[in-house]
Amino acid sequence: MKTITILCTLLSLILFLSIDMQAQKYFTREAKISFFSEAPLEKIEAENGAGTCVIDFESQQMEFAVLIKAFQFDKALMQEHFNENYMESHKFPKATFKGKIVDPETIDYTKNGEYEVKVEGKLTIHGVENEISAPGTIVIKGEGIQVKSKFSVAVKDYDIDIPAVVRDNIAKTVEITVLGDLEPLK
Amino acid sequence: MHKILILLSLAFVLISTAQGQDDLLSLLGEEEETTDYAIASFKANRVINLHSLENTSHGVLDIKISHRFGMINSGWYEMFGLDAASIRIGADYGVTENFMVGFGRSSFEKTYDGFLKYRVLRQSSGAKVMPVTLALFSSMAVKGTRWPDPARENYFTSRLYYTHQIIVGRKFSESFSLQLSPTLVHRNLVETEAEAHDVFALATAARLKLTKRIALNTEYIYVAPNQLSEGYKNSLSIGVDIETGGHVFQLHFTNSTSMIEKGFITETTGDWTGGGIHFGFNVSRVFTVHSPGN
Numbered sequence: 001m002k003t004i005t006i007l008c009t010l011l012s013l014i015l016f017l018s019i020d021m022q023a024q025k026y027f028t029r030e031a032k033i034s035f036f037s038e039a040p041l042e043k044i045e046a047e048n049g050a051g052t053c054v055i056d057f058e059s060q061q062m063e064f065a066v067l068i069k070a071f072q073f074d075k076a077l078m079q080e081h082f083n084e085n086y087m088e089s090h091k092f093p094k095a096t097f098k099g100k101i102v103d104p105e106t107i108d109y110t111k112n113g114e115y116e117v118k119v120e121g122k123l124t125i126h127g128v129e130n131e132i133s134a135p136g137t138i139v140i141k142g143e144g145i146q147v148k149s150k151f152s153v154a155v156k157d158y159d160i161d162i163p164a165v166v167r168d169n170i171a172k173t174v175e176i177t178v179l180g181d182l183e184p185l186k
Numbered sequence: 187m188h189k190i191l192i193l194l195s196l197a198f199v200l201i202s203t204a205q206g207q208d209d210l211l212s213l214l215g216e217e218e219e220t221t222d223y224a225i226a227s228f229k230a231n232r233v234i235n236l237h238s239l240e241n242t243s244h245g246v247l248d249i250k251i252s253h254r255f256g257m258i259n260s261g262w263y264e265m266f267g268l269d270a271a272s273i274r275i276g277a278d279y280g281v282t283e284n285f286m287v288g289f290g291r292s293s294f295e296k297t298y299d300g301f302l303k304y305r306v307l308r309q310s311s312g313a314k315v316m317p318v319t320l321a322l323f324s325s326m327a328v329k330g331t332r333w334p335d336p337a338r339e340n341y342f343t344s345r346l347y348y349t350h351q352i353i354v355g356r357k358f359s360e361s362f363s364l365q366l367s368p369t370l371v372h373r374n375l376v377e378t379e380a381e382a383h384d385v386f387a388l389a390t391a392a393r394l395k396l397t398k399r400i401a402l403n404t405e406y407i408y409v410a411p412n413q414l415s416e417g418y419k420n421s422l423s424i425g426v427d428i429e430t431g432g433h434v435f436q437l438h439f440t441n442s443t444s445m446i447e448k449g450f451i452t453e454t455t456g457d458w459t460g461g462g463i464h465f466g467f468n469v470s471r472v473f474t475v476h477s478p479g480n
Contacts, residue, residue, distance in 0.1 A: 027214055042431075052217070054210035063210040069222065074477040076243030076280075077432060084226045085398045090360055163399065166431045185213060 026145050027054045031180030033066045037171035046071040053180050060104045064097040086160050092127040114139050128158045149178040224309040227357035230434045230470055233391040233405045234423040235450045239319045239355040239365050241305050242280035245476035250276045252445045252468040259461030274445040296330030299446045323351040327448050344375035349447035361395040371448050382413040385452050401427040407451055421454045436468040
C-alpha cells in the first residue's frame, strides 16, 4: 500500500512538473494572413496583418481568428466584392482555425531551430467548417516562437458562389499563407 | 494519511487534465473593437442620374458611358426612341479616399461638366459610430451650343451653371439604402424673367438589393414650386444595377434627357403618364491607376 501511495505521489508530481515546464502558451494579435490565387484573367491577392493566434504547447492545440473585412486588396472594387458578394462578411465576419499539432515529438522546445510539423483541424470560412491538414513550421528562437504555414483550399468547399460570368477570372483554389511571431502568454 | 496522498495525487491529475483549454483565443480577453465602415450602400457613385453617397476609391479611375435613347412615346417611326441617342462620356477619379473629381461631356446641349465631391462623414459602427454618410458635391457645367442670336452681345458667363448638393444617406440594411440631397442649381442666364436663377430642389434616392449582384434603384427630385416655367417636370427614374466583376451596368427608365445636374433637375420635360420617358443605361468600368497601400 505504501509503495502504491508513493508511486502515485511521484507520478502526479512528475505529471505536474512536466506540465508546469511545458505549460507554455504563446500568442499574437498581428499574424499575417494572406491569400493568393491566379486565374488566366485575374490575379487575386490580399493581406491581413491582424490575425490573432494562440498556441498551447501543453495540449498542442492552436487557434487562429481573422476578420474578413481587414483583408486589404490592391483593387478597391475587388475588396468590396470580396466582402459583399463572395465572403458576405456582414454575415460571416471571421474566419477561424482550431487545430492540433499531430507530431509534437518533432519539436525540441529546449533548442532554438526550425521544426517541420503537421497540423490538423477545423477551418471555418464563410460559415462553413472543413477538416483540413496543413504543413507548418515552428521556429523556436529564444523567448518567442514563429509559426509559418502555406496551404491551399478549394473555393467550392466553403460554399463561395462564383457566378458564371466571372468564372474564368477567379481561380478554383486559393493559396493561404500564415506568418506569425508569437510571444509567451502570461 | 495514505488516503489523503492518493486524493491529492488524483487532484493533481485532474487539475492537469482540466488545464487543456477548450477555447484558447478567449485567453486573450476581450478583443479591441474595430470601426466597421458601411460599404457598398449603392453599387456605383451614381444612383441613376444623381450622385450617390458613394465615392470613387483612392487611386481608381472610373470611366463612365451614359446613354439615353429617345422618348418611348415617339412611336414606331422612331422605333420608340431607339433611333435617337443622347450620350455623356466621362471619367471620375478618386484623389483620396474621401475626395473625388470628375469630368464629362454630354451630347445634349454640347455641355462640358466638372465636379468635386468630398465625403465628410462616413457611416460606421463598432468603435466609432456614425449613423450616416454625408458628402458635399459641387459641379459646374458649360453649355457649348452656338448662340441662338449671334448678332447680340453674348457673354461666356451666360453658358455657366453651378450645382451644389449635400448628400446625406444611410445603408439601413444589407439590401436597403436611402439618401436625401438638398440641392441648389444656379443658372447665370435663364430664358424668361419668370424663371429663377437659383433653383432649390430636394432629391431622394433609394436602393433595394434584389440579389447579390442586382439592385433596384429609384430617384425622385422635387423642385420647389414657382421657380421653373410651365412644362418642366420633376425628374423620376427607375432602374436596375447589374454588376459583373469590374463593370456595373445600370439600365433605367427616366423622364430626364440630360445626365448632369443642371439638366435633369431644372430641364426635365418628359411626362411619365404620357410615355415621355427614355430608356437608358450607364456603363462603368474601373481601373486601378494607383494603389494607395503600396
